Amino acid sequence: MSQAHYRAFLAYRPKPYDGKVVQIMCGNAAHRSYEDRRLAWSLLAASGFEVRLVPGDHHTMLEEPHARVLAHELRQLLDRVQVGVGSPVE
DSSP states (O other), X not given: OOHHHHHHHHHOOOOOBSSOEEEEEESOOSSSHHHHXXXXXHHHBTTOXXXXXXXXXXXXXGXXXXXXXXXXHHHHHHHHHHHTTTSOOO
């Protein structure tokens, strides 16, 4: 990790977000720390929190065939936001 990245990491303080948060996570996590991150994000999202699991791990979720599933999830979410432009995402 670069020094600049590390300093930014140490300085970051999340703030509440008025909208809905959707977290896309790899389904093949070899550890349980992802549960803690879900809790943290759900506490910051005022209008709701949703988790979408995609196949693969932290690295392979960006490779075929898993990338195709990730792309499909992203397209669904973007389509949902475009339909609701000017109104909160349901």
